[in-house]
Amino acid sequence: MDSLYTFIILMFAAALLVGIAQKIQIPYPIALVIGGTAIGFIPELHPIYFDPNLMIVVVLPPILYYASFGISFREFRSNWREIFSLALGLVFITTLVIGLIFKWIFPEFPWALAFAFGAIISPPDAIAVTAILKRFSMNSRLLTVLEGESLVNDASALVLYRLAITALLSGVFSLSDASFEFFKVVSGGVAVGLISGFIIQRFSRSYLDPVVGVVLSITIPYMTYILADSIGVSGVLAVVTNGLVGSQVILSHPAPSRRILGFLMWDIYSILLNCFVFILIGLHLKILISDMSTKDILLNVGYGILFTFVLIAIRMVWVYAKSSIQYVKTRMNPKSAKDTSEPLSEATIIGWSGMRGIVSLTAALALPLTLSNGMMLKGREEVIFITFVVILLTLLIPGLTIPSLIR
DSSP: OHHHHHHHHHHHHHHHHHHHHHHTTSOHHHHHHHHHHHHHTSTTOOOOOOOGGGHHHHHHHHHHHHHGGGSOHHHHHHTHHHHHIIIIIIHHHHHHHHHHHHHHHOTTSOHHHHHHHHHHHSSOOHHHHHHHHTTSOOOHHHHHHHHHHHHHHHHHHHHHHHHHHHHHHHSOOOHHHHHHHHHHHHHHHHHHHHHHHHHHHHHHHHHSOHHHHHHHHHHHHHHHHHHHHHTTSOHHHHHHHHHHHHHHHHHTOSOHHHHHHHHHHHHHHHHHHHHHHHHHHHHHHHHHHHTSOHHHHHHHHHHHHHHHHHHHHHHHHHHHHHHHHHHHHHHHSTTTSOOOOOOHHHHHHHHHOOOOOHHHHHHHHTSOSBOTTSOBOTTHHHHHHHHHHHHHHHHHHHHHHHHHHHO
8 A cells, every 4th residue: 555655746747847837838758757756765655666677568568559650651651761771770779889889887687688688778768758749849850750760760769679588588699580580570560460450450440439530449459469479470560560550540530529538638647647656766776776886876976977978979970871872873863863851950859859758768668677586686776776877868968958959
């Protein structure tokens, strides 16, 4: 009962933080990550215990499902090259580079954990980015590229995360097996999302009244994820694909009340999930730090700073290099080449919009406590702590400076 009271009080405090953040016009994940940390260190707070294996199942499906509803499908198709360049190419490169650096810093930890960490912090957060950019008169193409990237790269990063965790638990890694597994989970996840999306969304549109349809929509991402995961394919990609299908269905829904109720309810649910995760990490950090010496804390903070600037550098180099290559191609063959390169100002905004958030936090908390042989997973605490530092710094540095950069 004490834990329940603690949870209710903390959720109340988190909701107040969201309101304050909106009042002073900063992205509410920034307020939650700072406030959650401070709240976690209040004396006499009862700990809240949770199963880390349930974090991804409980939190990520609805977050990704709702994020897919904010994207213009027409503009998504028009800008798919830019989106997939960031969401696939940049994610792979970031995971590789971060994994190599992590292994260099912590040679005693397994390679699989190093690349799992790379996959954890590689995807930017859609909520933090769009909360800032939508306050300005940004062109819809730029918003679509950033929202589409955040949606697809969450899926691609979590597929890599799943492969790394599988290798970590089994202790065996084969490149050929991993490549086949990657193709299977990706294609299977997309297929499950398409099929379930068309069936469920069409049924909901045709036979359910607005209120019941909205209630059903809460269960759709969970059912889609469970179905895909039960047959061994990517539940994350299935949810994202289902959401893209559903976004087209709901836009053509004949009842305006369905659209109004749906978006209002999902806004509320998304905020509640963010409050839940950031409050948990605040409480969890207190436990982590209590087990660390002052030297270890300072070292891990330093590593978090290092990884933050590596992430920023990789993203800026990737964006500018891609824009430069496209610019050269267009100028060398102006008649046949389609000018899809971003202006320097847009490339700079895209490069600086690399805030990490709830997806990275949830994936870090979902790391297994033990290996398949029953031994404790060494390095789990370091990964969670460094991930939190990276999230905090990427929210504060790019998050608080990008409005001035846009102006």
